[in-house]
Amino acid sequence: MHTFNHKYNLLKIATIILLFTFYLNNYSPKVYGYMLEPNVNQENQQTPKKEEIKPQEEKLDPKEEIKAEIERIYNERNKALVNGDASILKSDFDTSQRQGLWSMEHEVKRIQYFNQWASERNMEFKNIESTVRIKKLNAGSKSAKAFLEETYKFDYVYKGDEAATLNSFGVGIRHTITLKNNGEKWIVYNDWYTDCFEDALQGYTGFIQENQTSMTTDTxxxxxxxxxxxxxxxxxxxxxxxxxxxxxxxxxxxxxxxxxxxxxxxxxxxxxxxxxxxxxxxxxxxxxxxxxxxxxxxxxxxxxxxxxxxxxxxxxxxxxxxxxxxxxxxxxxxxxxxxxxxxxxxxxxxxxxxxxxxxxxxxxxxxxxxxxxxxxxxxxxxxxxxxxxxxxxxxxxxxxxxxxxxxxxxxxxxx
Structure with missing residues (x-):
């Protein structure tokens, strides 16, 4: 009886060993191979190339976007002040309505006066640059209105100065400006400010005209x-x-x-x-x-x-x-x-x-x-x-x- 049971148990153990060996041979290698050596070429397992991954573009804060556009417009004006060419301003103003037209005409007068003034004093302006600080802004997708401060820096030399000494001065102006988006860029609808040239513009050649009437000097x-x-x-x-x-x-x-x-x-x-x-x-x-x-x-x-x-x-x-x-x-x-x-x-x-x-x-x-x-x-x-x-x-x-x-x-x- 004991001999029969012993043989039965050995047979049982052998059967288990055979089944376990069969399992290892047929299943475990695939699991082992997948876990440690994955096949990167398997279908539906493609990894995108690094250059194909595009970072999400950061959108500018509306205030920063408007600030950048205003500085662009103002520095276009500054280029015109330096070179005397008012034609470069045309695309920056909404001249289809009166306020935009008046704003552009005002800038043209400034250019005419400023260049004649500098010429009479033998000055040559090398650069004019503006930066902007927006104090208040109401902005939408089609229009924007801002109250701001513009800080100018003017650089000039005297013609014929062998040392070419650079002189600099600054001006600060407060603006209330309204912009319009024409589908391509922001342009000026109107721009109201206290101008540092204001009192010269009605007769911008005023005191440097050769035929100016002399005024009496008080003692x-x-x-x-x-x-x-x-x-x-x-x-x-x-x-x-x-x-x-x-x-x-x-x-x-x-x-x-x-x-x-x-x-x-x-x-x-x-x-x-x-x-x-x-x-x-x-x-x-x-x-x-x-x-x-x-x-x-x-x-x-x-x-x-x-x-x-x-x-x-x-x-x-x-x-x-x-x-x-x-x-x-x-x-x-x-x-x-x-x-x-x-x-x-x-x-x-x-x-x-x-x-x-x-x-x-x-x-x-x-x-x-x-x-x-x-x-x-x-x-x-x-x-x-x-x-x-x-x-x-x-x-x-x-x-x-x-x-x-x-x-x-x-x-x-x-x-």
């Missing part, structure tokens, strides 16, 4: 209270210029991130900020440090945005205050030609008496319309100015003031 005695000469004032010209450079706003050259001094109210949009800025340069402790008084002052508020008196913020008010208080004296008043005309004592004209930290007043139709601070001289000694409203940094003093009705008043700050 110093008509403006000065001579009793004021005994006054002594302390005026720091170096700090005044440093302040004017720091807070010149949206212009290239600003050292305060294109911002005004927050201590003072910004009068842009409500009459302009040029006189307020001139008063700051004269009277802020960080700047020229002239002593403020009951007539000319700007008391500081705890949280900033202080408002000055009429003499502080009004152009005629500041001119009258400075002259009659004795804080400033008139060098001369007249047209561009009169101020640059050679005399026996002043071969370069009255403008050559201007100093750093002095003021230039711009008069239209008998009233002071603008103030600027003298902040430097270029490679040929041409006076340069800073100002607000249309923000300027080291800009040639008469650029943009070509209308025949413009007079200039040169003020020397005493102290």
């Amino acid at each position: 110093i005695e008509e403006y000065i209270d001579k009793s004021a000469w005994k006054w002594k004032h302390s005026y720091n010209r170096e700090k005044a210029v440093e302040y004017a450079d720091k807070y010149c706003g949206a212009a290239w050259g600003s050292t305060n991130d294109f911002k005004y001094n927050k201590k003072y109210r910004d009068y842009n949009g409500i009459g302009g900020d040029c006189t307020n800025f001139a008063s700051q340069v004269l009277g802020d402790k960080e700047a020229g440090g002239l002593k403020q008084d009951g007539t000319w002052r700007c008391p500081q508020k705890l949280y900033g945005h202080s408002e000055g008196t009429s003499a502080w913020v009004n152009a005629d008010g500041l001119k009258n205050y400075l002259v009659y208080s004795g804080k400033a004296s008139v060098i001369r008043k007249g047209t561009f030609k009169e101020l640059t005309a050679a005399t026996p004592n002043l071969p370069s004209g009255a403008i050559s008496k201007i100093q750093l930290g002095d003021l230039i007043c711009y008069e239209k139709k008998g009233q002071i319309d603008h103030f600027a601070i003298v902040t430097g001289f270029d490679s040929k000694g041409y006076p340069l100015v800073n100002s607000h409203t249309t923000d300027r940094y080291h800009v040639p003093w008469d650029l943009g003031w070509g209308d025949k009705h413009i007079k200039f008043l040169l003020l020397h700050v005493n102290g």
Whole structure:
């Protein structure tokens, strides 16, 4: 009995071994081979080549797309300013409607004026470049409207200058621009801004015309209270210029991130900020440090945005205050030609008496319309100015003031 059972068990074991061997021979090699050595050439197992895998294109943020298009348009304008060719602007404006046509015509006038102005001063502009900071944007697929600041940088040399000294100045302009998508690109529907050339465009050849009528120059005695000469004032010209450079706003050259001094109210949009800025340069402790008084002052508020008196913020008010208080004296008043005309004592004209930290007043139709601070001289000694409203940094003093009705008043700050 035991022998039979033993034989039966051996037979059973042998059968199991045979079945296991059969399984290994017929199935396991395929599994083993697939797991460790996959056949990359099997049908339906194709691997795409690396170059066939295209990364998904990143879409620009709408604000960045509009910003790039505006900068493209503005730099096309700059090329036209440099080379005098207005024809390159035609494709950037929607001239099928009046506002687009007016916007383009305005740019053409700027090109004509700017090139004639530069030619008369023997200047050759090498490059003009714009960058844009969008403050507010409403954009769709067909149109976009933006409020923005444009920062210009102008580079020029003097013709015939063997040293080819490069001079640079900056301008900052605030725009409200509407764009239209014509299916191919963005174009200008309208563009409203306070232009640094505005007062020269109606008669853009104004003061450089050969047949211009001479204007009468007022004498110093008509403006000065001579009793004021005994006054002594302390005026720091170096700090005044440093302040004017720091807070010149949206212009290239600003050292305060294109911002005004927050201590003072910004009068842009409500009459302009040029006189307020001139008063700051004269009277802020960080700047020229002239002593403020009951007539000319700007008391500081705890949280900033202080408002000055009429003499502080009004152009005629500041001119009258400075002259009659004795804080400033008139060098001369007249047209561009009169101020640059050679005399026996002043071969370069009255403008050559201007100093750093002095003021230039711009008069239209008998009233002071603008103030600027003298902040430097270029490679040929041409006076340069800073100002607000249309923000300027080291800009040639008469650029943009070509209308025949413009007079200039040169003020020397005493102290």
